[in-house]
Amino acid sequence: MSGQNVVEKRILTLLSREIMSTSQVAKKLNMRRELTAGYLEALRHQGKLEKTKVGKSNIYRTIAAIEGVDRN
Numbered sequence: 001m002s003g004q005n006v007v008e009k010r011i012l013t014l015l016s017r018e019i020m021s022t023s024q025v026a027k028k029l030n031m032r033r034e035l036t037a038g039y040l041e042a043l044r045h046q047g048k049l050e051k052t053k054v055g056k057s058n059i060y061r062t063i064a065a066i067e068g069v070d071r072n
Helices: 005-015 020-029 033-045 063-067
Strands: 049-052 055-061
Touching: 005 020, 005 033, 005 055, 005 063, 020 055, 033 049, 033 055, 033 063
Parallel strands: none
Antiparallel strands: 049 055
């Protein structure tokens, strides 16, 4: 499994448990916020995440969490 896939899987696992902002995900994964934002946007474009703007923050959650099913 490539490094990118490992990071994406870790992000999806985190967001399947709770909704989080870009900064929260970055902190949990010990990554730079800018790099994390890139991964989150890539996953959103793949249809795996939904983004909601709350004030200045981008909040992400998995599509599976929205539908109430687990997509692994």
